[in-house]
Amino acid sequence: MATEKKPVVDRRDFLKVLGISGAAATLAGCGNTSIESGVEKVQSYVQPEDFVVPGNSVFYASTCTQCQSNCGIMGRVREGRVLKLEGNPNSIISKGKICGLGQASIQVQYNPDRLTTPMIRDGESLVPATWDQAIKVINQGLGKDSQISGDEIIFLTNGVSGHQKVLIDNFLESYNSKNHIAYEALSNRVGETVRENLYGYSNPVQKVKDAKLIVSFGNDFLGSGVSPVFMATQYAQFRKAPRGTLIQIEPRMTLTGGNADRWYPIRPGTEGVFALGLANALVQHPEYDKTVPEELKLALKAYDKYTVGEITGINPDAIGHVVAMMWEKSPTLVLSGATAEGHKQGYQNAYAIELLNVILGNVGKTVTPPTENPFPQMNPINASYQSLVNLDNQLNTKKTKAMLIMGVNPIYTGPSFVDIKNKFKNVSLKIAMVTQLDETAEMCDVVLPLLSPVEEFGTHVASYQPEGIEISIQQPLMEKLHPHTKSFGDVLLVLLKERDPKNYSKYPDYYSYIREAVVKSKPVFKSSMTDDEFWDSALMNGVLHVPPKEAEFTKIKLNTADLPKAENKPLDVNYPFYFVPSIKADLRDGKHANLPWLQESPDPMTTVVWDSWVEIHPKTAEEMQIREGDILEVKSSMGSLMAKAYLFPGIQPNTISIPFGQGHSSYGRYANNRGVNPFKIINPITDEKTGELALFATRVQIIKTGNKEKVVKDEGPTTLQQGRKLVVTMAADQAELSKEV
Amino acid sequence: MALVGASYSINAEPFKAGGAPGTQTIDGYNALGPQVEQPIEFPHYTHANVMKINCMYCHTYARRSAVSGIPRLDKCIGCHKMIPEVRDRPRIKKLFWYWDNHKSIPWKKVHDLPDFVRFNHERHIQRFYFQDKRPVREVCGYCHGDVANMTTARRVKAISMGWCIDCHKKDHQISAVNLKTTNGPNDCWMCHK
Ligand code: SF4
Numbered sequence: 001m002a003t004e005k006k007p008v009v010d011r012r013d014f015l016k017v018l019g020i021s022g023a024a025a026t027l028a029g030c031g032n033t034s035i036e037s038g039v040e041k042v043q044s045y046v047q048p049e050d051f052v053v054p055g056n057s058v059f060y061a062s063t064c065t066q067c068q069s070n071c072g073i074m075g076r077v078r079e080g081r082v083l084k085l086e087g088n089p090n091s092i093i094s095k096g097k098i099c100g101l102g103q104a105s106i107q108v109q110y111n112p113d114r115l116t117t118p119m120i121r122d123g124e125s126l127v128p129a130t131w132d133q134a135i136k137v138i139n140q141g142l143g144k145d146s147q148i149s150g151d152e153i154i155f156l157t158n159g160v161s162g163h164q165k166v167l168i169d170n171f172l173e174s175y176n177s178k179n180h181i182a183y184e185a186l187s188n189r190v191g192e193t194v195r196e197n198l199y200g201y202s203n204p205v206q207k208v209k210d211a212k213l214i215v216s217f218g219n220d221f222l223g224s225g226v227s228p229v230f231m232a233t234q235y236a237q238f239r240k241a242p243r244g245t246l247i248q249i250e251p252r253m254t255l256t257g258g259n260a261d262r263w264y265p266i267r268p269g270t271e272g273v274f275a276l277g278l279a280n281a282l283v284q285h286p287e288y289d290k291t292v293p294e295e296l297k298l299a300l301k302a303y304d305k306y307t308v309g310e311i312t313g314i315n316p317d318a319i320g321h322v323v324a325m326m327w328e329k330s331p332t333l334v335l336s337g338a339t340a341e342g343h344k345q346g347y348q349n350a351y352a353i354e355l356l357n358v359i360l361g362n363v364g365k366t367v368t369p370p371t372e373n374p375f376p377q378m379n380p381i382n383a384s385y386q387s388l389v390n391l392d393n394q395l396n397t398k399k400t401k402a403m404l405i406m407g408v409n410p411i412y413t414g415p416s417f418v419d420i421k422n423k424f425k426n427v428s429l430k431i432a433m434v435t436q437l438d439e440t441a442e443m444c445d446v447v448l449p450l451l452s453p454v455e456e457f458g459t460h461v462a463s464y465q466p467e468g469i470e471i472s473i474q475q476p477l478m479e480k481l482h483p484h485t486k487s488f489g490d491v492l493l494v495l496l497k498e499r500d501p502k503n504y505s506k507y508p509d510y511y512s513y514i515r516e517a518v519v520k521s522k523p524v525f526k527s528s529m530t531d532d533e534f535w536d537s538a539l540m541n542g543v544l545h546v547p548p549k550e551a552e553f554t555k556i557k558l559n560t561a562d563l564p565k566a567e568n569k570p571l572d573v574n575y576p577f578y579f580v581p582s583i584k585a586d587l588r589d590g591k592h593a594n595l596p597w598l599q600e601s602p603d604p605m606t607t608v609v610w611d612s613w614v615e616i617h618p619k620t621a622e623e624m625q626i627r628e629g630d631i632l633e634v635k636s637s638m639g640s641l642m643a644k645a646y647l648f649p650g651i652q653p654n655t656i657s658i659p660f661g662q663g664h665s666s667y668g669r670y671a672n673n674r675g676v677n678p679f680k681i682i683n684p685i686t687d688e689k690t691g692e693l694a695l696f697a698t699r700v701q702i703i704k705t706g707n708k709e710k711v712v713k714d715e716g717p718t719t720l721q722q723g724r725k726l727v728v729t730m731a732a733d734q735a736e737l738s739k740e741v
Numbered sequence: 742m743a744l745v746g747a748s749y750s751i752n753a754e755p756f757k758a759g760g761a762p763g764t765q766t767i768d769g770y771n772a773l774g775p776q777v778e779q780p781i782e783f784p785h786y787t788h789a790n791v792m793k794i795n796c797m798y799c800h801t802y803a804r805r806s807a808v809s810g811i812p813r814l815d816k817c818i819g820c821h822k823m824i825p826e827v828r829d830r831p832r833i834k835k836l837f838w839y840w841d842n843h844k845s846i847p848w849k850k851v852h853d854l855p856d857f858v859r860f861n862h863e864r865h866i867q868r869f870y871f872q873d874k875r876p877v878r879e880v881c882g883y884c885h886g887d888v889a890n891m892t893t894a895r896r897v898k899a900i901s902m903g904w905c906i907d908c909h910k911k912d913h914q915i916s917a918v919n920l921k922t923t924n925g926p927n928d929c930w931m932c933h934k
Contacts, residue, residue, distance in 0.1 A: 038776075044846060055806035055808035
C-alpha cells in the first residue's frame with residue numbers, strides 16, 4: 001500500500017522565506033448580478049482527449065523560463081486555457097514550488113500588449129506585415145544565396161541553454177559563424193570566474209541546508225540569486241531545529257538580509273576586506289591555523305580588526321562575534337553575491353570571500369563539485385556584460401551586416417556610456433524575436449512575434465545544478481492564443497532548411513527537432529522504453545534527471561596576488577554617496593516590468609508598488625532635511641535620475657539605492673513611463689580582472705528639487721494609517737504563535 | 742427502439758412557454774428567460790423525449806465536474822454517422838459542416854451564473870440521481886425545467902440566490918432506502934468562493 005510521504009518542507013515554511021508570494025489576483029464578475037441567458041458563448045470541444053472534462057483541470061509539466069533557474073512547473077489548464085502555474089514535484093530544482101516571478105509568467109501569455117503580427121520597418125516606424133513579407137525581407141539579407149558569413153552576422157541572446165542554444169549555434173554554423181553573443185545585464189560572471197579559477201567549477205553546489213552557519217556577503221539567494229526557489233526550500237530546512245544562523249553583510253538590505261539573524265551594513269566595495277579581516281582572526285585558532293599556508297597568513301596580517309573596521313565602516317568587534325560563531329558552528333558556508341562582486345575589485349572581493357570557505361574547511365562539505373553534464377552542448381552559454389562590450393566593438397567596425405536579437409533588451413539595460421542605440425544604424429538588417437515590443441525591438445528592421453513560453457517547446461539546463469543534472473522539458477500548455485505568432489525554432493528552421501536542406505529538411509517543425517533530440521538522449525538514461533514511450537514520459541515528468549555523481553575538487557591553489565588591498569578610499573566630495581541599485585526578485589533587470597502582477601506586488605523590503613524610489617538612511621535624511629516623498633535628483637557623472645525619497649533603515653548611511661527594472665519608454669502599458677532606469681547613471685567602471693561592469697561602484701550626489709509626491713506603498717504601523725493603527729504588526733519573536741492560531 | 746422512420750415531425754415539438762419574462766411562477770419567483778437563438782436549433786424533445794436518451798448520455802460531464810459541459814462534437818457525430826436517414830435535414834447538415842471544418846459550435850449559454858457563484862453539477866447529480874435514485878429528467882429539471890419538452894433550452898426557473906436557498910432549506914430524503922432527511926448547506930462560501 002502506498003503511504004503518503006510528508007513533504008520535508010511544507011508550504012508554510014516555504015512561503016515564510018519567499019518574498020514575492022501569491023501574486024495571484026482574483027477578478028470577480030463585474031456588475032453581473034443575476035443569471036444571464038444568451039449573452040456569452042459556451043463552445044464545446046470538437047474532439048478532445050478522453051481525459052479532458054470541462055470544469056476539471058488538467059496539469060501539464062513544463063519549465064519556467066522567467067529566470068535562469070529553470071524550475072520545473074505544472075500548468076493548470078482548463079477548457080484549453082492555462083490558468084495557473086505551480087511547481088513540478090518531479091523537478092529537483094523547484095521541488096513542487098514556484099516563486100512569484102514564475103507565477104506571473106502567465107501574464108506574458110495573456111498580456112494585452114503582445115505582438116500578434118510581424119512588423120517591418122517603413123522609414124521611421126514599424127508597420128504590421130504578414131509573415132511572407134517579413135520572411136521576404138529576412139531572405140534578402142540572410143536567404144539561401146546570402147554571402148554573409150563569420151562575424152558579419154551576430155546572434156544576440158540572453159544566457160540560453162538546451163536545444164535553444166544548440167539550434168542557434170546550428171543556425172550560425174550555416175553561415176560559418178560562431179558569433180553567438182550572450183548578454184545579461186545582471187550576470188554572475190565575476191563570482192563564477194573566481195570559483196572557476198579556485199575550484200575548477202563556476203557553479204559548485206552550495207549546500208545551504210547542511211550548514212549550521214551561513215555568512216553571506218550580499219548574496220540574495222532567497223530573492224534574486226542563482227536558484228531562489230531551490231534555495232528557499234533548502235533555507236527552510238536550514239532553519240529547522242537545530243536552527244541554523246544566517247549572517248548577512250551588504251550595503252543595502254536584500255530579502256535574504258531581511259531574513260538574517262545579524263545584518264551588517266558595509267561600505268560598498270569593501271566586502272573582501274571584511275572577509276580577510278575574518279580570515280585573519282580565524283587563523284588565530286590553532287585548528288584553522290594548520291591548513292593555511294604561511295605566505296597567506298603573513299598577507300592576512302594587514303587585515304587587523306581596526307584597519308578593517310576603518311575601511312568597511314563595521315564596528316571592529318563584529319569580527320570577533322562572527323569568528324566566534326565560525327569557530328563554534330560547523331559546518332559553515334560563506335557566499336559571495338552581486339553587491340560584493342560589482343566593483344573595481346570585484347574579483348578580489350569574491351576571491352577573499354571564497355577563501356573563507358577554504359580556510360573553514362567547507363570545501364568538500366558545504367561546497368561540493370557539481371555533476372558533469374553528459375550533454376555539455378546543452379549547458380547554458382556564459383552570458384555577461386563583457387558581451388555588450390564585445391557587441392559594441394563589433395558594431396564599431398561597421399562589418400556587421402545582419403543581427404538577430406532574442407531575449408535581451410540592450411538598449412534599455414545598456415549603460416549610457418555604451419551607445420548601442422546609435423550604432424544599431426550601422427547594421428542594415430536587424431531582426432528582433434519577441435513576444436512584446438521593447439526598446440530594442442523598436443529599433444529593428446523586422447520584428448517577429450514569438451509564441452509565449454507557455455505555448456512553446458524547448459529543453460533547458462539551468463546553470464546551477466544542485467543535485468545531479470536536470471534537463472527540463474518545456475512543452476506548450478495550451479494552443480497558441482494568437483494565430484500569427486510562431487515558435488522561435490520554426491523561424492530558424494525555415495531559414496536553416498534553405499541553407500542546409502541536407503541536414504534540416506527532415507524536420508517538419510521545431511517540435512520534431514526537439515522530439516528527436518530528446519529521444520536520441522535515451523541511451524544515457526539507459527531506458528528500455530520505445531521512442532514514443534520515452535518522449536511521452538519525458539513530457540509527462542517534465543524533467544530528465546541525471547543522478548548526482550561523486551566528484552572531488554582538484555587541488556585548490558591559494559593565491560595571495562588576488563587579495564583585495566586594505567586601503568581606505570576617500571569619498572569624492574562632488575559625489576559623496578555610494579550608489580547601490582537594488583535587484584528586485586521580480587522585476588530583475590527590467591525584463592518583467594511588463595507584468596502587472598509584479599508591478600503591484602509590494603517590494604518585500606519597502607512595500608512600495610508601481611514606481612521607483614530612492615532609499616536613504618533616516619539619519620542621513622535627517623541631516624539633509626529630506627522627508628519621505630521629497631523628489632530627489634540623483635546625479636552621477638553619467639547622468640541623473642529623479643525619484644521620490646523613501647527613508648529606509650536597512651541601508652548603509654553613506655549609500656543610496658534605487659531598484660532596477662523601471663523606467664521603460666516602450667514596453668507596453670504596464671511598464672511605460674513608470675519610474676526611472678538606474679542603468680543609465682552607472683559609471684564606466686569595470687572589474688579589473690574580468691571586465692564585468694561594476695554595477696555597484698558608482699558615486700552620486702543628491703539634489704533636493706523642492707517637489708514632493710506621495711509614495712505609494714503598502715506599509716505597516718510606521719505610517720499614520722489615517723490616524724489609526726489599521727494594520728498592526730508584531731516582531732516574530734514577540735508573537736506567541738500557538739495563541740495566534 | 743426504432744430509429745428508422747420514426748413517426749414524428751421535427752417541427753412539431755411542443756414548447757411550454759410558461760409566461761412572459763418576469764412573470765411569477767408557482768414557486769414565487771420571476772422565472773422565464775428570453776428565447777435564445779442558437780447556431781443549431783437543437784431538438785431536446787427529439788433526443789430526450791422521443792428517443793428517451795438519458796440527459797447524462799450527452800451531458801456526460803455533469804456527474805464528474807462542476808460544469809455539465811456541452812457535449813463534444815465527436816459525440817454528436819458518433820451517433821449521427823449511423824443515422825443516414827436524417828443526414829439531409831438542415832440542422833444535421835449544419836452539424837456536419839462544423840465537423841468537416843473542425844470548428845466548435847458557438848452555442849449560447851442559457852443558464853449563465855455570475856462569476857461569483859460556483860454551482861457544482863456533480864454534487865447535485867451524485868446526490869439526487871445516484872444516491873436517491875430519482876429519475877434523471879426530474880433531477881435535471883429541478884433547475885433546468887422540463888428540457889425534454891423543449892427544442893432549444895430556455896430558462897424557466899429563477900436560479901436566483903433566494904431560489905437556491907429555498908431548496909437548500911428543504912429536507913431531502915438521504916437516499917432511496919434511507920428515510921432520514923438532510924438539507925443542503927447554507928454556508929455563504931459553499932457557493933461564493
Ligand atoms: S526561480 Fe526563476 S525559474 Fe524558478 S519559478 Fe522563479 S522565475 Fe521561474
